[in-house]
Amino acid sequence: MPRSWALAAILVLAAGAAGAHALKVCIPSNPFPPISFPDHEGQGQWLVRKAVERQGGTVSYEAVPWPRCVKGVQTGDYDAAIPPTVTLAASIALPMRDEKTVDDAKALGNTNMVVLRRLGSKPGWDGRAFSGLSTPVIFNRGIVSIRDKLAALGVAGDEGAQPNESMLQKLLRGRGELLIMNGNAALVELAEAEYAGKLEILPEPFIVMTGHLGFNKSYYLANRAFVEAVWSGIARLRNSAEWQSVAPGLAK
Structure with a gap:
């Protein structure tokens, strides 16, 4: 060449x-x-x-x-x-x-964001509205779609924690009544001994996120x-x- x-x-x-x-x-x-x-x-x-x-x-x-x-x-x-x-x-x-x-x-893909509460507690979510709620709803800091929907419902949000573990601990210790997080991640966490039998996922998702x-x-x-x-x-x-x-x- x-x-x-x-x-x-x-x-x-x-x-x-x-x-x-x-x-x-x-x-x-x-x-x-x-x-x-x-x-x-x-x-x-x-x-x-x-x-x-x-x-x-x-x-x-x-x-x-x-x-x-x-x-x-x-x-x-x-x-x-x-x-x-x-x-x-x-x-x-x-x-x-x-x-x-x-x-x-x-x-x-799509991801269900679900609502968790302490087992046996009263606050709820039926897919349209919250009930029996007296504290802000915990969710991951910076998730705008959750923040906006809570605001549209007139419900206060608590996005002071970012890691899933920190949010779950807040819920477990009674520093909030309800928590919204990724549904698949919640299933994994609730299988751990620390949360099994103490927290539950409510049937209706809070929001379906398309990423x-x-x-x-x-x-x-x-x-x-x-x-x-x-x-x-x-x-x-x-x-x-x-x-x-x-x-x-x-x-x-």
């Missing part, structure tokens, strides 16, 4: 490497099954990684408290976050079906074709035979 051709080939390869997307994504430091886990890959993490890899990119995940994750994506410390909901559409780029509607066909891969808005504008391809890739993966095979094992 002539020297000039070899040099040209090297330059092309270097340009391709420079143009590859290395996506920096934050996830909640709390387990958020089935979508994400701080210590292993959940369904959402798998979907994002596979979709990005099919566009020639790579993904790195960093587990941080959720409020820091949201702020980090808004400011550009992270390129993207898992799993923002429609409540953050004004400040984080989400896949849109039209100017006003988030495209849930490109979502990472997405949400991007920093400036990153989206600068890389629109790549981001749209990743979102479309997530939708295709969720309809694939491979997904049906791997999804159950990624849920816990």
